Amino acid sequence: MKSQIRRFQKKDAREVASLISNTIFTINIKDYSHEHLETIAAMYTPEKLESNAEIKTIFIAKVEGKIVGTATIQDDYISGVFVLPEYIGKGIGKLLMETVEHYVLNRGVERVRLDSSITAQAFYEERGYVVAIVKPGTIAMHKDLRK
Numbered sequence: 001m002k003s004q005i006r007r008f009q010k011k012d013a014r015e016v017a018s019l020i021s022n023t024i025f026t027i028n029i030k031d032y033s034h035e036h037l038e039t040i041a042a043m044y045t046p047e048k049l050e051s052n053a054e055i056k057t058i059f060i061a062k063v064e065g066k067i068v069g070t071a072t073i074q075d076d077y078i079s080g081v082f083v084l085p086e087y088i089g090k091g092i093g094k095l096l097m098e099t100v101e102h103y104v105l106n107r108g109v110e111r112v113r114l115d116s117s118i119t120a121q122a123f124y125e126e127r128g129y130v131v132a133i134v135k136p137g138t139i140a141m142h143k144d145l146r147k
Helices: 010-026 034-042 046-052 092-105 121-126
Strands: 003-007 057-063 066-074 077-083 111-117 130-135 138-144
Touching (some): 066 092
Antiparallel strands (some): 066 077, 130 138
């Protein structure tokens, strides 16, 4: 499957918001209440994505013209990593993480952090992230990029 990674553009906001909502209500529903997921989805409206793009770097993954994944980085903190359910396990998330890690490593960042959902913990551990703190509903993780 040929995928393309590029920087988020404001014209992507609606499609990315839809992707995130679709993913959390399909994938994360097994680990979280509907109410909790509503709170998460509210953080990723098209308007909030456009605003975030002014202070954070957001990447998107496209396959055959369709946005299928996204990941965000600000300084050393990774967030907003989502892949459409039908593309999970096809290398999109891995490619997004490699892109984000390479991006920050080129800017002198040697260690990255993220807060994983319960659902995604194994995905991050497979990529070398280690658990720092387990909090209710989230797992704080980090990775040293120079290893």
